[in-house]
Amino acid sequence: xxxxxxxxxxxxxxxxxxxxxxxxxxxxxxxxxxxxxxxxxxxxxxxxxxxxxxxxxxxxxxxxxxxxxxxxxxxxxxxxxxxxxxxxxxxxxxxxxxxxxxxxxxxxxxxxxxxxxxxxxxxxxxxxxxxxxxxxxxxxxxxxxxxxxxxxxxxxxxxxxxxxxxxxxxxxxxxxxxxxxxxxxxxxxxxxxxxxxxxxxxxxxxxxxxxxxxxxxxxxxxxxxxxxxxxxxxxxxxxxxxxxxxxxxxxxxxxxxxxxxxxxxxxxxxxxxxxxxxxxxxxxxxxxxxxxxxxxxxxxxxxx
Numbered sequence: 001x002x003x004x005x006x007x008x009x010x011x012x013x014x015x016x017x018x019x020x021x022x023x024x025x026x027x028x029x030x031x032x033x034x035x036x037x038x039x040x041x042x043x044x045x046x047x048x049x050x051x052x053x054x055x056x057x058x059x060x061x062x063x064x065x066x067x068x069x070x071x072x073x074x075x076x077x078x079x080x081x082x083x084x085x086x087x088x089x090x091x092x093x094x095x096x097x098x099x100x101x102x103x104x105x106x107x108x109x110x111x112x113x114x115x116x117x118x119x120x121x122x123x124x125x126x127x128x129x130x131x132x133x134x135x136x137x138x139x140x141x142x143x144x145x146x147x148x149x150x151x152x153x154x155x156x157x158x159x160x161x162x163x164x165x166x167x168x169x170x171x172x173x174x175x176x177x178x179x180x181x182x183x184x185x186x187x188x189x190x191x192x193x194x195x196x197x198x199x200x201x202x203x204x205x206x207x208x209x210x211x212x213x214x215x216x217x218x219x220x221x222x223x224x225x226x227x228x229x230x231x232x233x234x235x236x237x238x239x240x241x242x243x244x245x246x247x248x249x250x251x252x253x254x255x256x257x258x259x260x261x262x263x264x265x266x267x268x269x270x271x272x273x274x275x276x277x278x279x280x281x282x283x284x285x286x287x288x289x290x291x292x293x294x295x296x297x298x299x300x301x302x303x304x
Contacts, residue, residue, distance in 0.1 A: 017166055018047065023116055024164070025105045027053045028097070030121030030130060032186050033063035033085060034270050036071040037277045038179035039122050039188065045078070052080045052104045056097065058126035060085035067270035074274040088126065091133045098134060098161055118164045122188050131155065131165055176284055178202075182271045187262050197232070200254030203261060204228035206271065214267045218260065232257065 027048050032039040036057060044053070055075050060068055072083040082104060086094050101117055108115065121127040132138050134157055155163045174180045181202040184194050205228040207215050212224050215231065219238050225231040236242065236253030243249050260266055 017118070017120065020118070020164060021047055021049075021051075024048075024051060024118045025108070025115055026101050026117045027051055028056060028101070028117055028119040028163075029053060030056045030058055030119065030125050030127040032122075032125045032188070033057035033060040033068050033071070035179075035182045035186050035272055036068075036075060037272055037274075038174075038176075038182040039125060039186070041120065041122070042175075044120070048080075050080060052082070054097070054100060054104065055081055055083045056121075056130065057083060057085040058130065059087065061087040061089055062264040062268060064268050064270040067273055070274050071270075074277075086130070088129050088133065094130055094133045097130075098157060102161070113160055115161045116164070117162070118166065120166045122183070124187050127165075131163065134163070176280055178272075178280055185258065185261065185271060196254040196258065197250050200232060200257050201228045203257060203271075204231045207231075207261075207266070207269070211266070211269055214269065218266045 027044070029040060029044060036055075040055070057063070057068060057071065068085050072085070075081055075083050082100070084097060084100065086097070088094070102115060105115055119127060119131065135155060139153075139155055153165045155165055157163050174183070181199060183189055184199045185203050208224065208226075208228065208231060215221065216224055219235050221234055221238070225234050232250055232253045233248045235257055236248035236250065239253065239256055241249040241252040241256070261269065
């Protein structure tokens with residue numbers, strides 16, 4: 001599956017992040033708790049160097065609580081990383097982020113009295129909502145559409161705490177193919193970048209195996225469908241997505257599944273597990289090693 005998602009402002013944002021990174025005391029990366037691996041920037045580890053990082057798991061009220069705990073343990077294996085699950089439903093918990101940041105940074109150099117932090121995250125992950133709660137007023141634009149924030153901005157949260165907000169940055173290429181699907185399922189990329197049924201079929205296959213009870217309860221199914229096509233068709237019949245001749249409109253049924261999954265109507269669901277990602281990364285490495293290495297082509301010598 002190919003998703004076209006790397007517009008010019010994202011390329012510019014990546015350059016700006018590199019330029020100011022050296023001035024930062026701490027990095028705050030906002031992740032979607034439903035896709036903690038797929039929503040993290042693979043470039044961040046190399047960009048931040050040895051700077052401490054807090055990975056904030058937003059939308060944790062939509063994610064599987066047990067799976068979130070597993071992800072916290074997995075993410076904190078990386079040197080200098082702490083995690084904090086948050087939700088906009090509990091703004092008082094979100095405000096803990098500033099105190100945690102101060103604690104992790106520790107004492108500032110004698111010549112400086114301001115904590116410099118950078119906040120970053122993919123589009124539509126809840127970064128702007130978090131900033132507005134921390135600031136106590138509407139500063140960052142929010143919206144359901146990805147890529148709302150277009151330019152970097154400096155926000156004074158208090159006399160000694162400055163937050164540098166960056167646009168929702170995606171990266172040029174996602175090597176792990178399943179991660180591309182999960183990003184689309186979560187709403188991190190615009191709907192115009194992919195086909196609904198392609199994404200919905202991927203989600204359906206996962207849900208049948210990982211959350212069968214949630215599917216049966218939400219869509220009032222008496223028997224669990226055996227495969228993704230049967231599930232989409234069953235949803236279509238239950239919700240009246242029928243065309244002439246009684247055929248199911250797969251596009252409409254797919255939109256229903258994705259919309260209700262994103263909004264949490266299917267319950268608390270996480271779309272990936274640490275065990276699953278470990279397996280996918282091993283498989284990805286095998287594919288890389290199996291690829292023929294690019295070398296210089298030998299020049300042909302033509303003899304008369």
